[in-house]
């Protein structure tokens with residue numbers, strides 16, 4: 001079981017999360033004007049990924065729905081995996097362009113778990129991705145509506161997707177130390193992902209930085225849960 005921790009904002013925080021047990025480290029790269037709470041500039045993402053070389057799998061969400069931006073971010077920041085969580089979706093053409101921009105880079109395609117229709121979408125989208133990430137959806141969510149919602153979705157649909165697709169599936173959406181064991185037993189994913197419930201928030205609910213003791217608890221529980 002792998003653990004993926006979002007959204008990392010500095011080299012120091014990234015290294016603390018690795019020490020706390022995170023296998024995959026996620027960074028959100030900003031597109032001016034979107035205002036995602038934990039987004040970092042491209043140069044910071046590049047610094048974080050350089051510092052993580054050989055220590056963790058480096059995952060980047062480009063907070064953009066424009067292909068040229070996504071390819072530019074990938075070329076500059078050099079993640080191992082590009083995680084598509086906006087309205088931009090992978091395709092055969094995008095796979096070829098990413099391979100040209102950053103040879104060997106993998107694609108993680110987010111699937112918005114809005115209801116039973118997510119099953120057919122997952123089956124289609126797996127053709128153009130190396131991983132699927134099943135994430136909750138909110139009408140108020142940023143970055144195309146998928147992710148950073150902080151609440152779980154219907155895991156019975158997630159389980160059907162895990163059983164049907166041929167590529168690794170990471171479960172996301174409202175996961176934390178309180179529910180990760182149950183989530184793993186219910187869904188049997190390849191990995192589990194956490195943002196909101198392993199972060200410190202301010203009084204108005206804005207995510208500020210990682211709570212390393214919660215990251216440690218989350219990773220320990222996930223790694224010690226066997227399916």
Ligand SMILES: O=C(O)c1ccccc1N[C@@H]1O[C@H](COP(=O)(O)O)[C@@H](O)[C@H]1O
Pocket residue numbers: 005006007026028036037038039061085133135136142143146147148149150151172173174175193194195196197
């Ligand atoms: O990481 C972010 O800031 C982010 C912003 C916009 C869309 C998605 C984002 N992250 C992804 O959402 C999941 C789930 O979040 P949560 O645990 O439900 O709060 C997060 O782990 C990333 O995969």
